[in-house]
Amino acid sequence: MIATAASGSRPGLAATSDYPSKPVKLISPYAPGGATDIIARLIGQRLSEQLKAPFITENRAGGGANIGTEAALRSPADGYTLLLASTANAANATLYPKLRFNFLADSTPVGSIGLVPNILVVHPDVPAKTLPEFIELARKNPGATSMGLPGNGSPQHLAAALFSQMSKTDCLFVQYQGGGPVLKDLIGGHVQAGFASSVSSTASIKSGTLRALGVTSAHRLPTLPDIPAIGEHIGGYEATNFYGLVAPKGTAETIVARLSQELNAALGETDAISKLDALGISPVAMSPSAFGSFLASETKKWGEVIKAADIRME
Amino acid sequence: MDIFANLLLGLQTSMTPVNLLYALIGCFLGTAIGVLPGLGPAATIAMLLPATFAMPPVTALIMLAGIFYGAQYGGSTTAILVNLPGETSSVVTALDGHQMARQGKAGRALATAALASFFAGTVCTLLIALFAPPLAEVALKFGPAEYFSLMVLGLIASIVLAHGSILHALGMIVLGLLLGLIGTDVNSGLQRYTFDLPELSDGIGFVIVAMGMFGIGEIVANLQQEASRDVSINEVKGLWPTKQDFRRMVAPTLRGTALGSILGILPGGGAALASFGAYALEKKVSRNRHEFGKGAIEGVAAPESANNAGAQMSFIPMLTLGIPANPVMALMIGAMIIQGIQPGPSVMTEQPALFWGLIASMWIGNLMLLVLNLPLIGMWVKMITIPYRYLFPMIIVFCAIGVFSLNNAHFDVYLMALFGVIGYVFKKLDCEPAPLLLGFILGPMMEEFLRRALLLSKGDPLVLLTRPISAGMLALALILLALVLLPSFSVTREEAFQEE
Numbered sequence: 001m002i003a004t005a006a007s008g009s010r011p012g013l014a015a016t017s018d019y020p021s022k023p024v025k026l027i028s029p030y031a032p033g034g035a036t037d038i039i040a041r042l043i044g045q046r047l048s049e050q051l052k053a054p055f056i057t058e059n060r061a062g063g064g065a066n067i068g069t070e071a072a073l074r075s076p077a078d079g080y081t082l083l084l085a086s087t088a089n090a091a092n093a094t095l096y097p098k099l100r101f102n103f104l105a106d107s108t109p110v111g112s113i114g115l116v117p118n119i120l121v122v123h124p125d126v127p128a129k130t131l132p133e134f135i136e137l138a139r140k141n142p143g144a145t146s147m148g149l150p151g152n153g154s155p156q157h158l159a160a161a162l163f164s165q166m167s168k169t170d171c172l173f174v175q176y177q178g179g180g181p182v183l184k185d186l187i188g189g190h191v192q193a194g195f196a197s198s199v200s201s202t203a204s205i206k207s208g209t210l211r212a213l214g215v216t217s218a219h220r221l222p223t224l225p226d227i228p229a230i231g232e233h234i235g236g237y238e239a240t241n242f243y244g245l246v247a248p249k250g251t252a253e254t255i256v257a258r259l260s261q262e263l264n265a266a267l268g269e270t271d272a273i274s275k276l277d278a279l280g281i282s283p284v285a286m287s288p289s290a291f292g293s294f295l296a297s298e299t300k301k302w303g304e305v306i307k308a309a310d311i312r313m314e
Numbered sequence: 315m316d317i318f319a320n321l322l323l324g325l326q327t328s329m330t331p332v333n334l335l336y337a338l339i340g341c342f343l344g345t346a347i348g349v350l351p352g353l354g355p356a357a358t359i360a361m362l363l364p365a366t367f368a369m370p371p372v373t374a375l376i377m378l379a380g381i382f383y384g385a386q387y388g389g390s391t392t393a394i395l396v397n398l399p400g401e402t403s404s405v406v407t408a409l410d411g412h413q414m415a416r417q418g419k420a421g422r423a424l425a426t427a428a429l430a431s432f433f434a435g436t437v438c439t440l441l442i443a444l445f446a447p448p449l450a451e452v453a454l455k456f457g458p459a460e461y462f463s464l465m466v467l468g469l470i471a472s473i474v475l476a477h478g479s480i481l482h483a484l485g486m487i488v489l490g491l492l493l494g495l496i497g498t499d500v501n502s503g504l505q506r507y508t509f510d511l512p513e514l515s516d517g518i519g520f521v522i523v524a525m526g527m528f529g530i531g532e533i534v535a536n537l538q539q540e541a542s543r544d545v546s547i548n549e550v551k552g553l554w555p556t557k558q559d560f561r562r563m564v565a566p567t568l569r570g571t572a573l574g575s576i577l578g579i580l581p582g583g584g585a586a587l588a589s590f591g592a593y594a595l596e597k598k599v600s601r602n603r604h605e606f607g608k609g610a611i612e613g614v615a616a617p618e619s620a621n622n623a624g625a626q627m628s629f630i631p632m633l634t635l636g637i638p639a640n641p642v643m644a645l646m647i648g649a650m651i652i653q654g655i656q657p658g659p660s661v662m663t664e665q666p667a668l669f670w671g672l673i674a675s676m677w678i679g680n681l682m683l684l685v686l687n688l689p690l691i692g693m694w695v696k697m698i699t700i701p702y703r704y705l706f707p708m709i710i711v712f713c714a715i716g717v718f719s720l721n722n723a724h725f726d727v728y729l730m731a732l733f734g735v736i737g738y739v740f741k742k743l744d745c746e747p748a749p750l751l752l753g754f755i756l757g758p759m760m761e762e763f764l765r766r767a768l769l770l771s772k773g774d775p776l777v778l779l780t781r782p783i784s785a786g787m788l789a790l791a792l793i794l795l796a797l798v799l800l801p802s803f804s805v806t807r808e809e810a811f812q813e814e
Contacts (some may be wrong), residue, residue, distance in 0.1 A: 030646075030720075030809070031641065032356065032357070032359075032360030032363070032641075032645060034648070035645065037360070037648070038363075038648050038651065038652060041363060042652070045367065056328060058722055059360065059721070059722065060721065060722050061516075061721055062512065062513065062515065062516045062723070063512035063513070063515045063516065064498075064515065066511050066512050067513065067723070068517075070512075095503075098510060105539065146769075146770055151500070152498075152499075152500065152501065152502065152503035153503055172770075173495065174766055174769055175500045175501050176500070176766075177500060177762070180637050180638045180644065181637075183635075183636075183637055184453070184454065184631070184637045185457065185458070187454055187635065188454035188455065188456070188457060189454075190457035190458060191770065191772065199651065200636065202656060202658075203636055203657065203658025203659060203660055204635075204636070204654045204658055204659070206660070207658065207660060209658045209659065214641075220394070259494065262336075274654070275652065275654075278651055278652070278654045278656075279651055279652075311503065312502070312503050312504070313503040313505075314503070314504065314505060
């Protein structure tokens with residue numbers, strides 16, 4: 001599917017040889033200030049310097065990332081509109097039954113930017129000190145352990161749904177509008193547990209206002225080496241948010257190759273690595289085709305989790 | 315005491331020429347975008363974020379903070395001069411401030427707003443410096459139940475706040491609540507009244523409703539009575555408040571600052587609730603309550619001090635806990651992260667120069683804004699002497715640009731136009747937009763907090779009464795409601811609202 005998308009290059013070769021000759025629009029389907037926006041601006045700045053053309057971040061927030069995604073995928077496939085794609089794009093294919101586009105079929109993958117793990121945290125008053133203790137506690141009191149999550153269908157909600165499916169626990173999911181309010185109620189002890197992004201929760205974990213029980217990435221985090229990966233106790237568990245770049249379907253192969261090369265070069269630079277690190281992102285470079293298969297597998301994985309947990313957005 | 319050493323460190327950090335320059339740039343930019351309807355601090359800071367990559371962290375934060383509280387000053391200017399609140403917190407300022415402008419007291423209204431804001435800013439800088447960590451603890455004590463009760467209190471207060479017919483006010487609040495329901499249900503993810511339009515799935519933005527109902531609606535209504543408007547403006551004189559004005563300002567400013575400080579540290583709805591609450595409170599306690607809605611200076615001083623206090627205090631959860639209280643604070647956190655600073659409790663101990671430098675810069679920035687704004691009042695006042703036929707197309711263009719810039723969406727501009735028509739109809743029907751906006755803001759939050767409180771209590775509504783803070787606020791709301799419904803009170807109320 002990816003190969004056919006790339007070979008259908010409509011803009012002629014002449015147009016692609018001097019790419020980019022005008023500003024490139026990088027659509028972030030979220031409001032300014034969030035992780036996606038900051039990543040878009042960081043990567044955009046790098047690509048601007050390397051490709052000697054301005055990369056302008058345009059925030060098209062709303063509709064659970066669907067508005068910005070649709071705007072990007074409906075743009076001309078000339079390489080001058082790109083989308084900052086994330087886990088939401090993989091989940092939305094199942095969450096929203098009435099979408100006017102098909103993310104996998106209507107996009108051309110360019111490359112991955114990186115992965116952001118979430119952390120299972122609890123208020124210090126919660127008696128469970130370790131992950132197995134927490135699972136036992138939750139199993140003993142089904143529906144009683146409250147878990148704050150930053151929105152229905154959010155990556156943290158998916159991480160929590162996968163966790164309860166694989167650990168056979170039943171926590172009380174309490175939804176908030178965004179990660180900030182979850183953190184506030186967690187620190188205040190109004191909810192007992194939660195999945196929070198590593199960026200926002202690390203400081204609270206280090207100061208002891210929150211207790212971390214496990215990280216959702218496949219391996220432990222260098223910043224929190226004492227915290228086990230959830231997968232160490234629940235074999236095969238992994239739920240990281242991903243970020244990457246895609247272009248509209250039909251973008252010329254030469255342009256995609258050029259962008260992919262520069263993106264991967266940017267991800268190897270120490271300055272970019274340290275800035276992404278500060279956002280809690282471990283940079284991961286992938287070829288366009290590898291990123292395409294990754295997008296397909298994430299879409300399938302979260303589609304199954306969403307159906308099993310009966311999460312709906314309609 | 316440590317506090318003096320800390321403040322000294324802060325002053326040293328913020329008084330370097332570079333930091334002073336960027337504080338000034340931030341304040342100036344903030345005022346400018348505050349004056350332009352719709353273009354808020356969040357959009358501006360987002361656009362400027364990449365420019366801060368290259369600055370030292372403290373310089374970047376000082377500039378961004380300046381934009382934020384500068385916009386609070388600027389926002390009152392448009393609210394007073396052209397009755398166009400660009401932000402939730404200046405909705406109530408428009409009520410009396412614009413009346414003052416119409417009576418030729420525009421300069422005095424603007425000076426009142428600037429002085430009240432400066433006073434609140436100064437007090438809050440000190441409060442932040444003295445009490446930031448313990449105050450953050452207070453914010454944490456507020457769980458879903460407390461928030462819900464606070465919203466109930468705010469809503470009851472807003473009924474007291476309305477002019478004229480209580481029935482109209484109730485109707486507008488209910489309509490606001492209904493409009494607020496549009497969007498995605500937080501718990502189930504179900505869409506409500508969105509007609510399958512993805513543009514409506516996050517609900518309608520506050521700025522769109524406010525711009526449409528106040529801005530466009532007002533313009534259309536004004537076009538019908540152009541003559542009367544121009545007469546009042548020719549008499550603009552006396553930019554400085556009189557001695558009597560000052561006397562009337564003092565108590566409302568103190569009360570507004572206190573209320574704004576308390577509500578400001580609570581994440582979400584803080585500054586908005588603060589200005590609505592301060593206005594309602596003044597209207598209850600003021601000796602001049604019969605003048606409210608007709609150009610009472612208290613009606614400017616109280617909400618302006620309250621919203622500035624609220625804005626300033628919203629830095630507390632951001633600085634001490636790393637929790638953003640509003641979208642602007644989320645952007646500030648983003649700016650910190652980009653600079654490699656992990657927002658949270660450790661900032662104060664690990665980055666003392668940054669923490670105290672930012673706090674000290676707030677006071678310097680507030681002083682700059684006062685100096686910037688007072689001499690410029692003449693210029694702002696000139697703005698309303700521009701004939702209306704030239705002014706209104708400009709306002710419409712700025713509204714459209716402002717609304718478009720929020721989400722880069724045409725849909726929002728059309729929606730604003732629709733609310734303009736609705737606003738005009740309501741004006742003809744003598745229905746005030748202020749209660750509608752409050753219902754619109756508080757309704758969805760009330761629902762969210764109530765459902766969360768009930769979810770966590772397993773459906774036991776007693777949770778609202780067993781938690782002391784929550785019970786206290788509900789009791790206060792009940793007393794207020796009784797006051798409104800008591801026959802003796804409603805008589806005074808009618809007297810207060812009687813047209814002369």
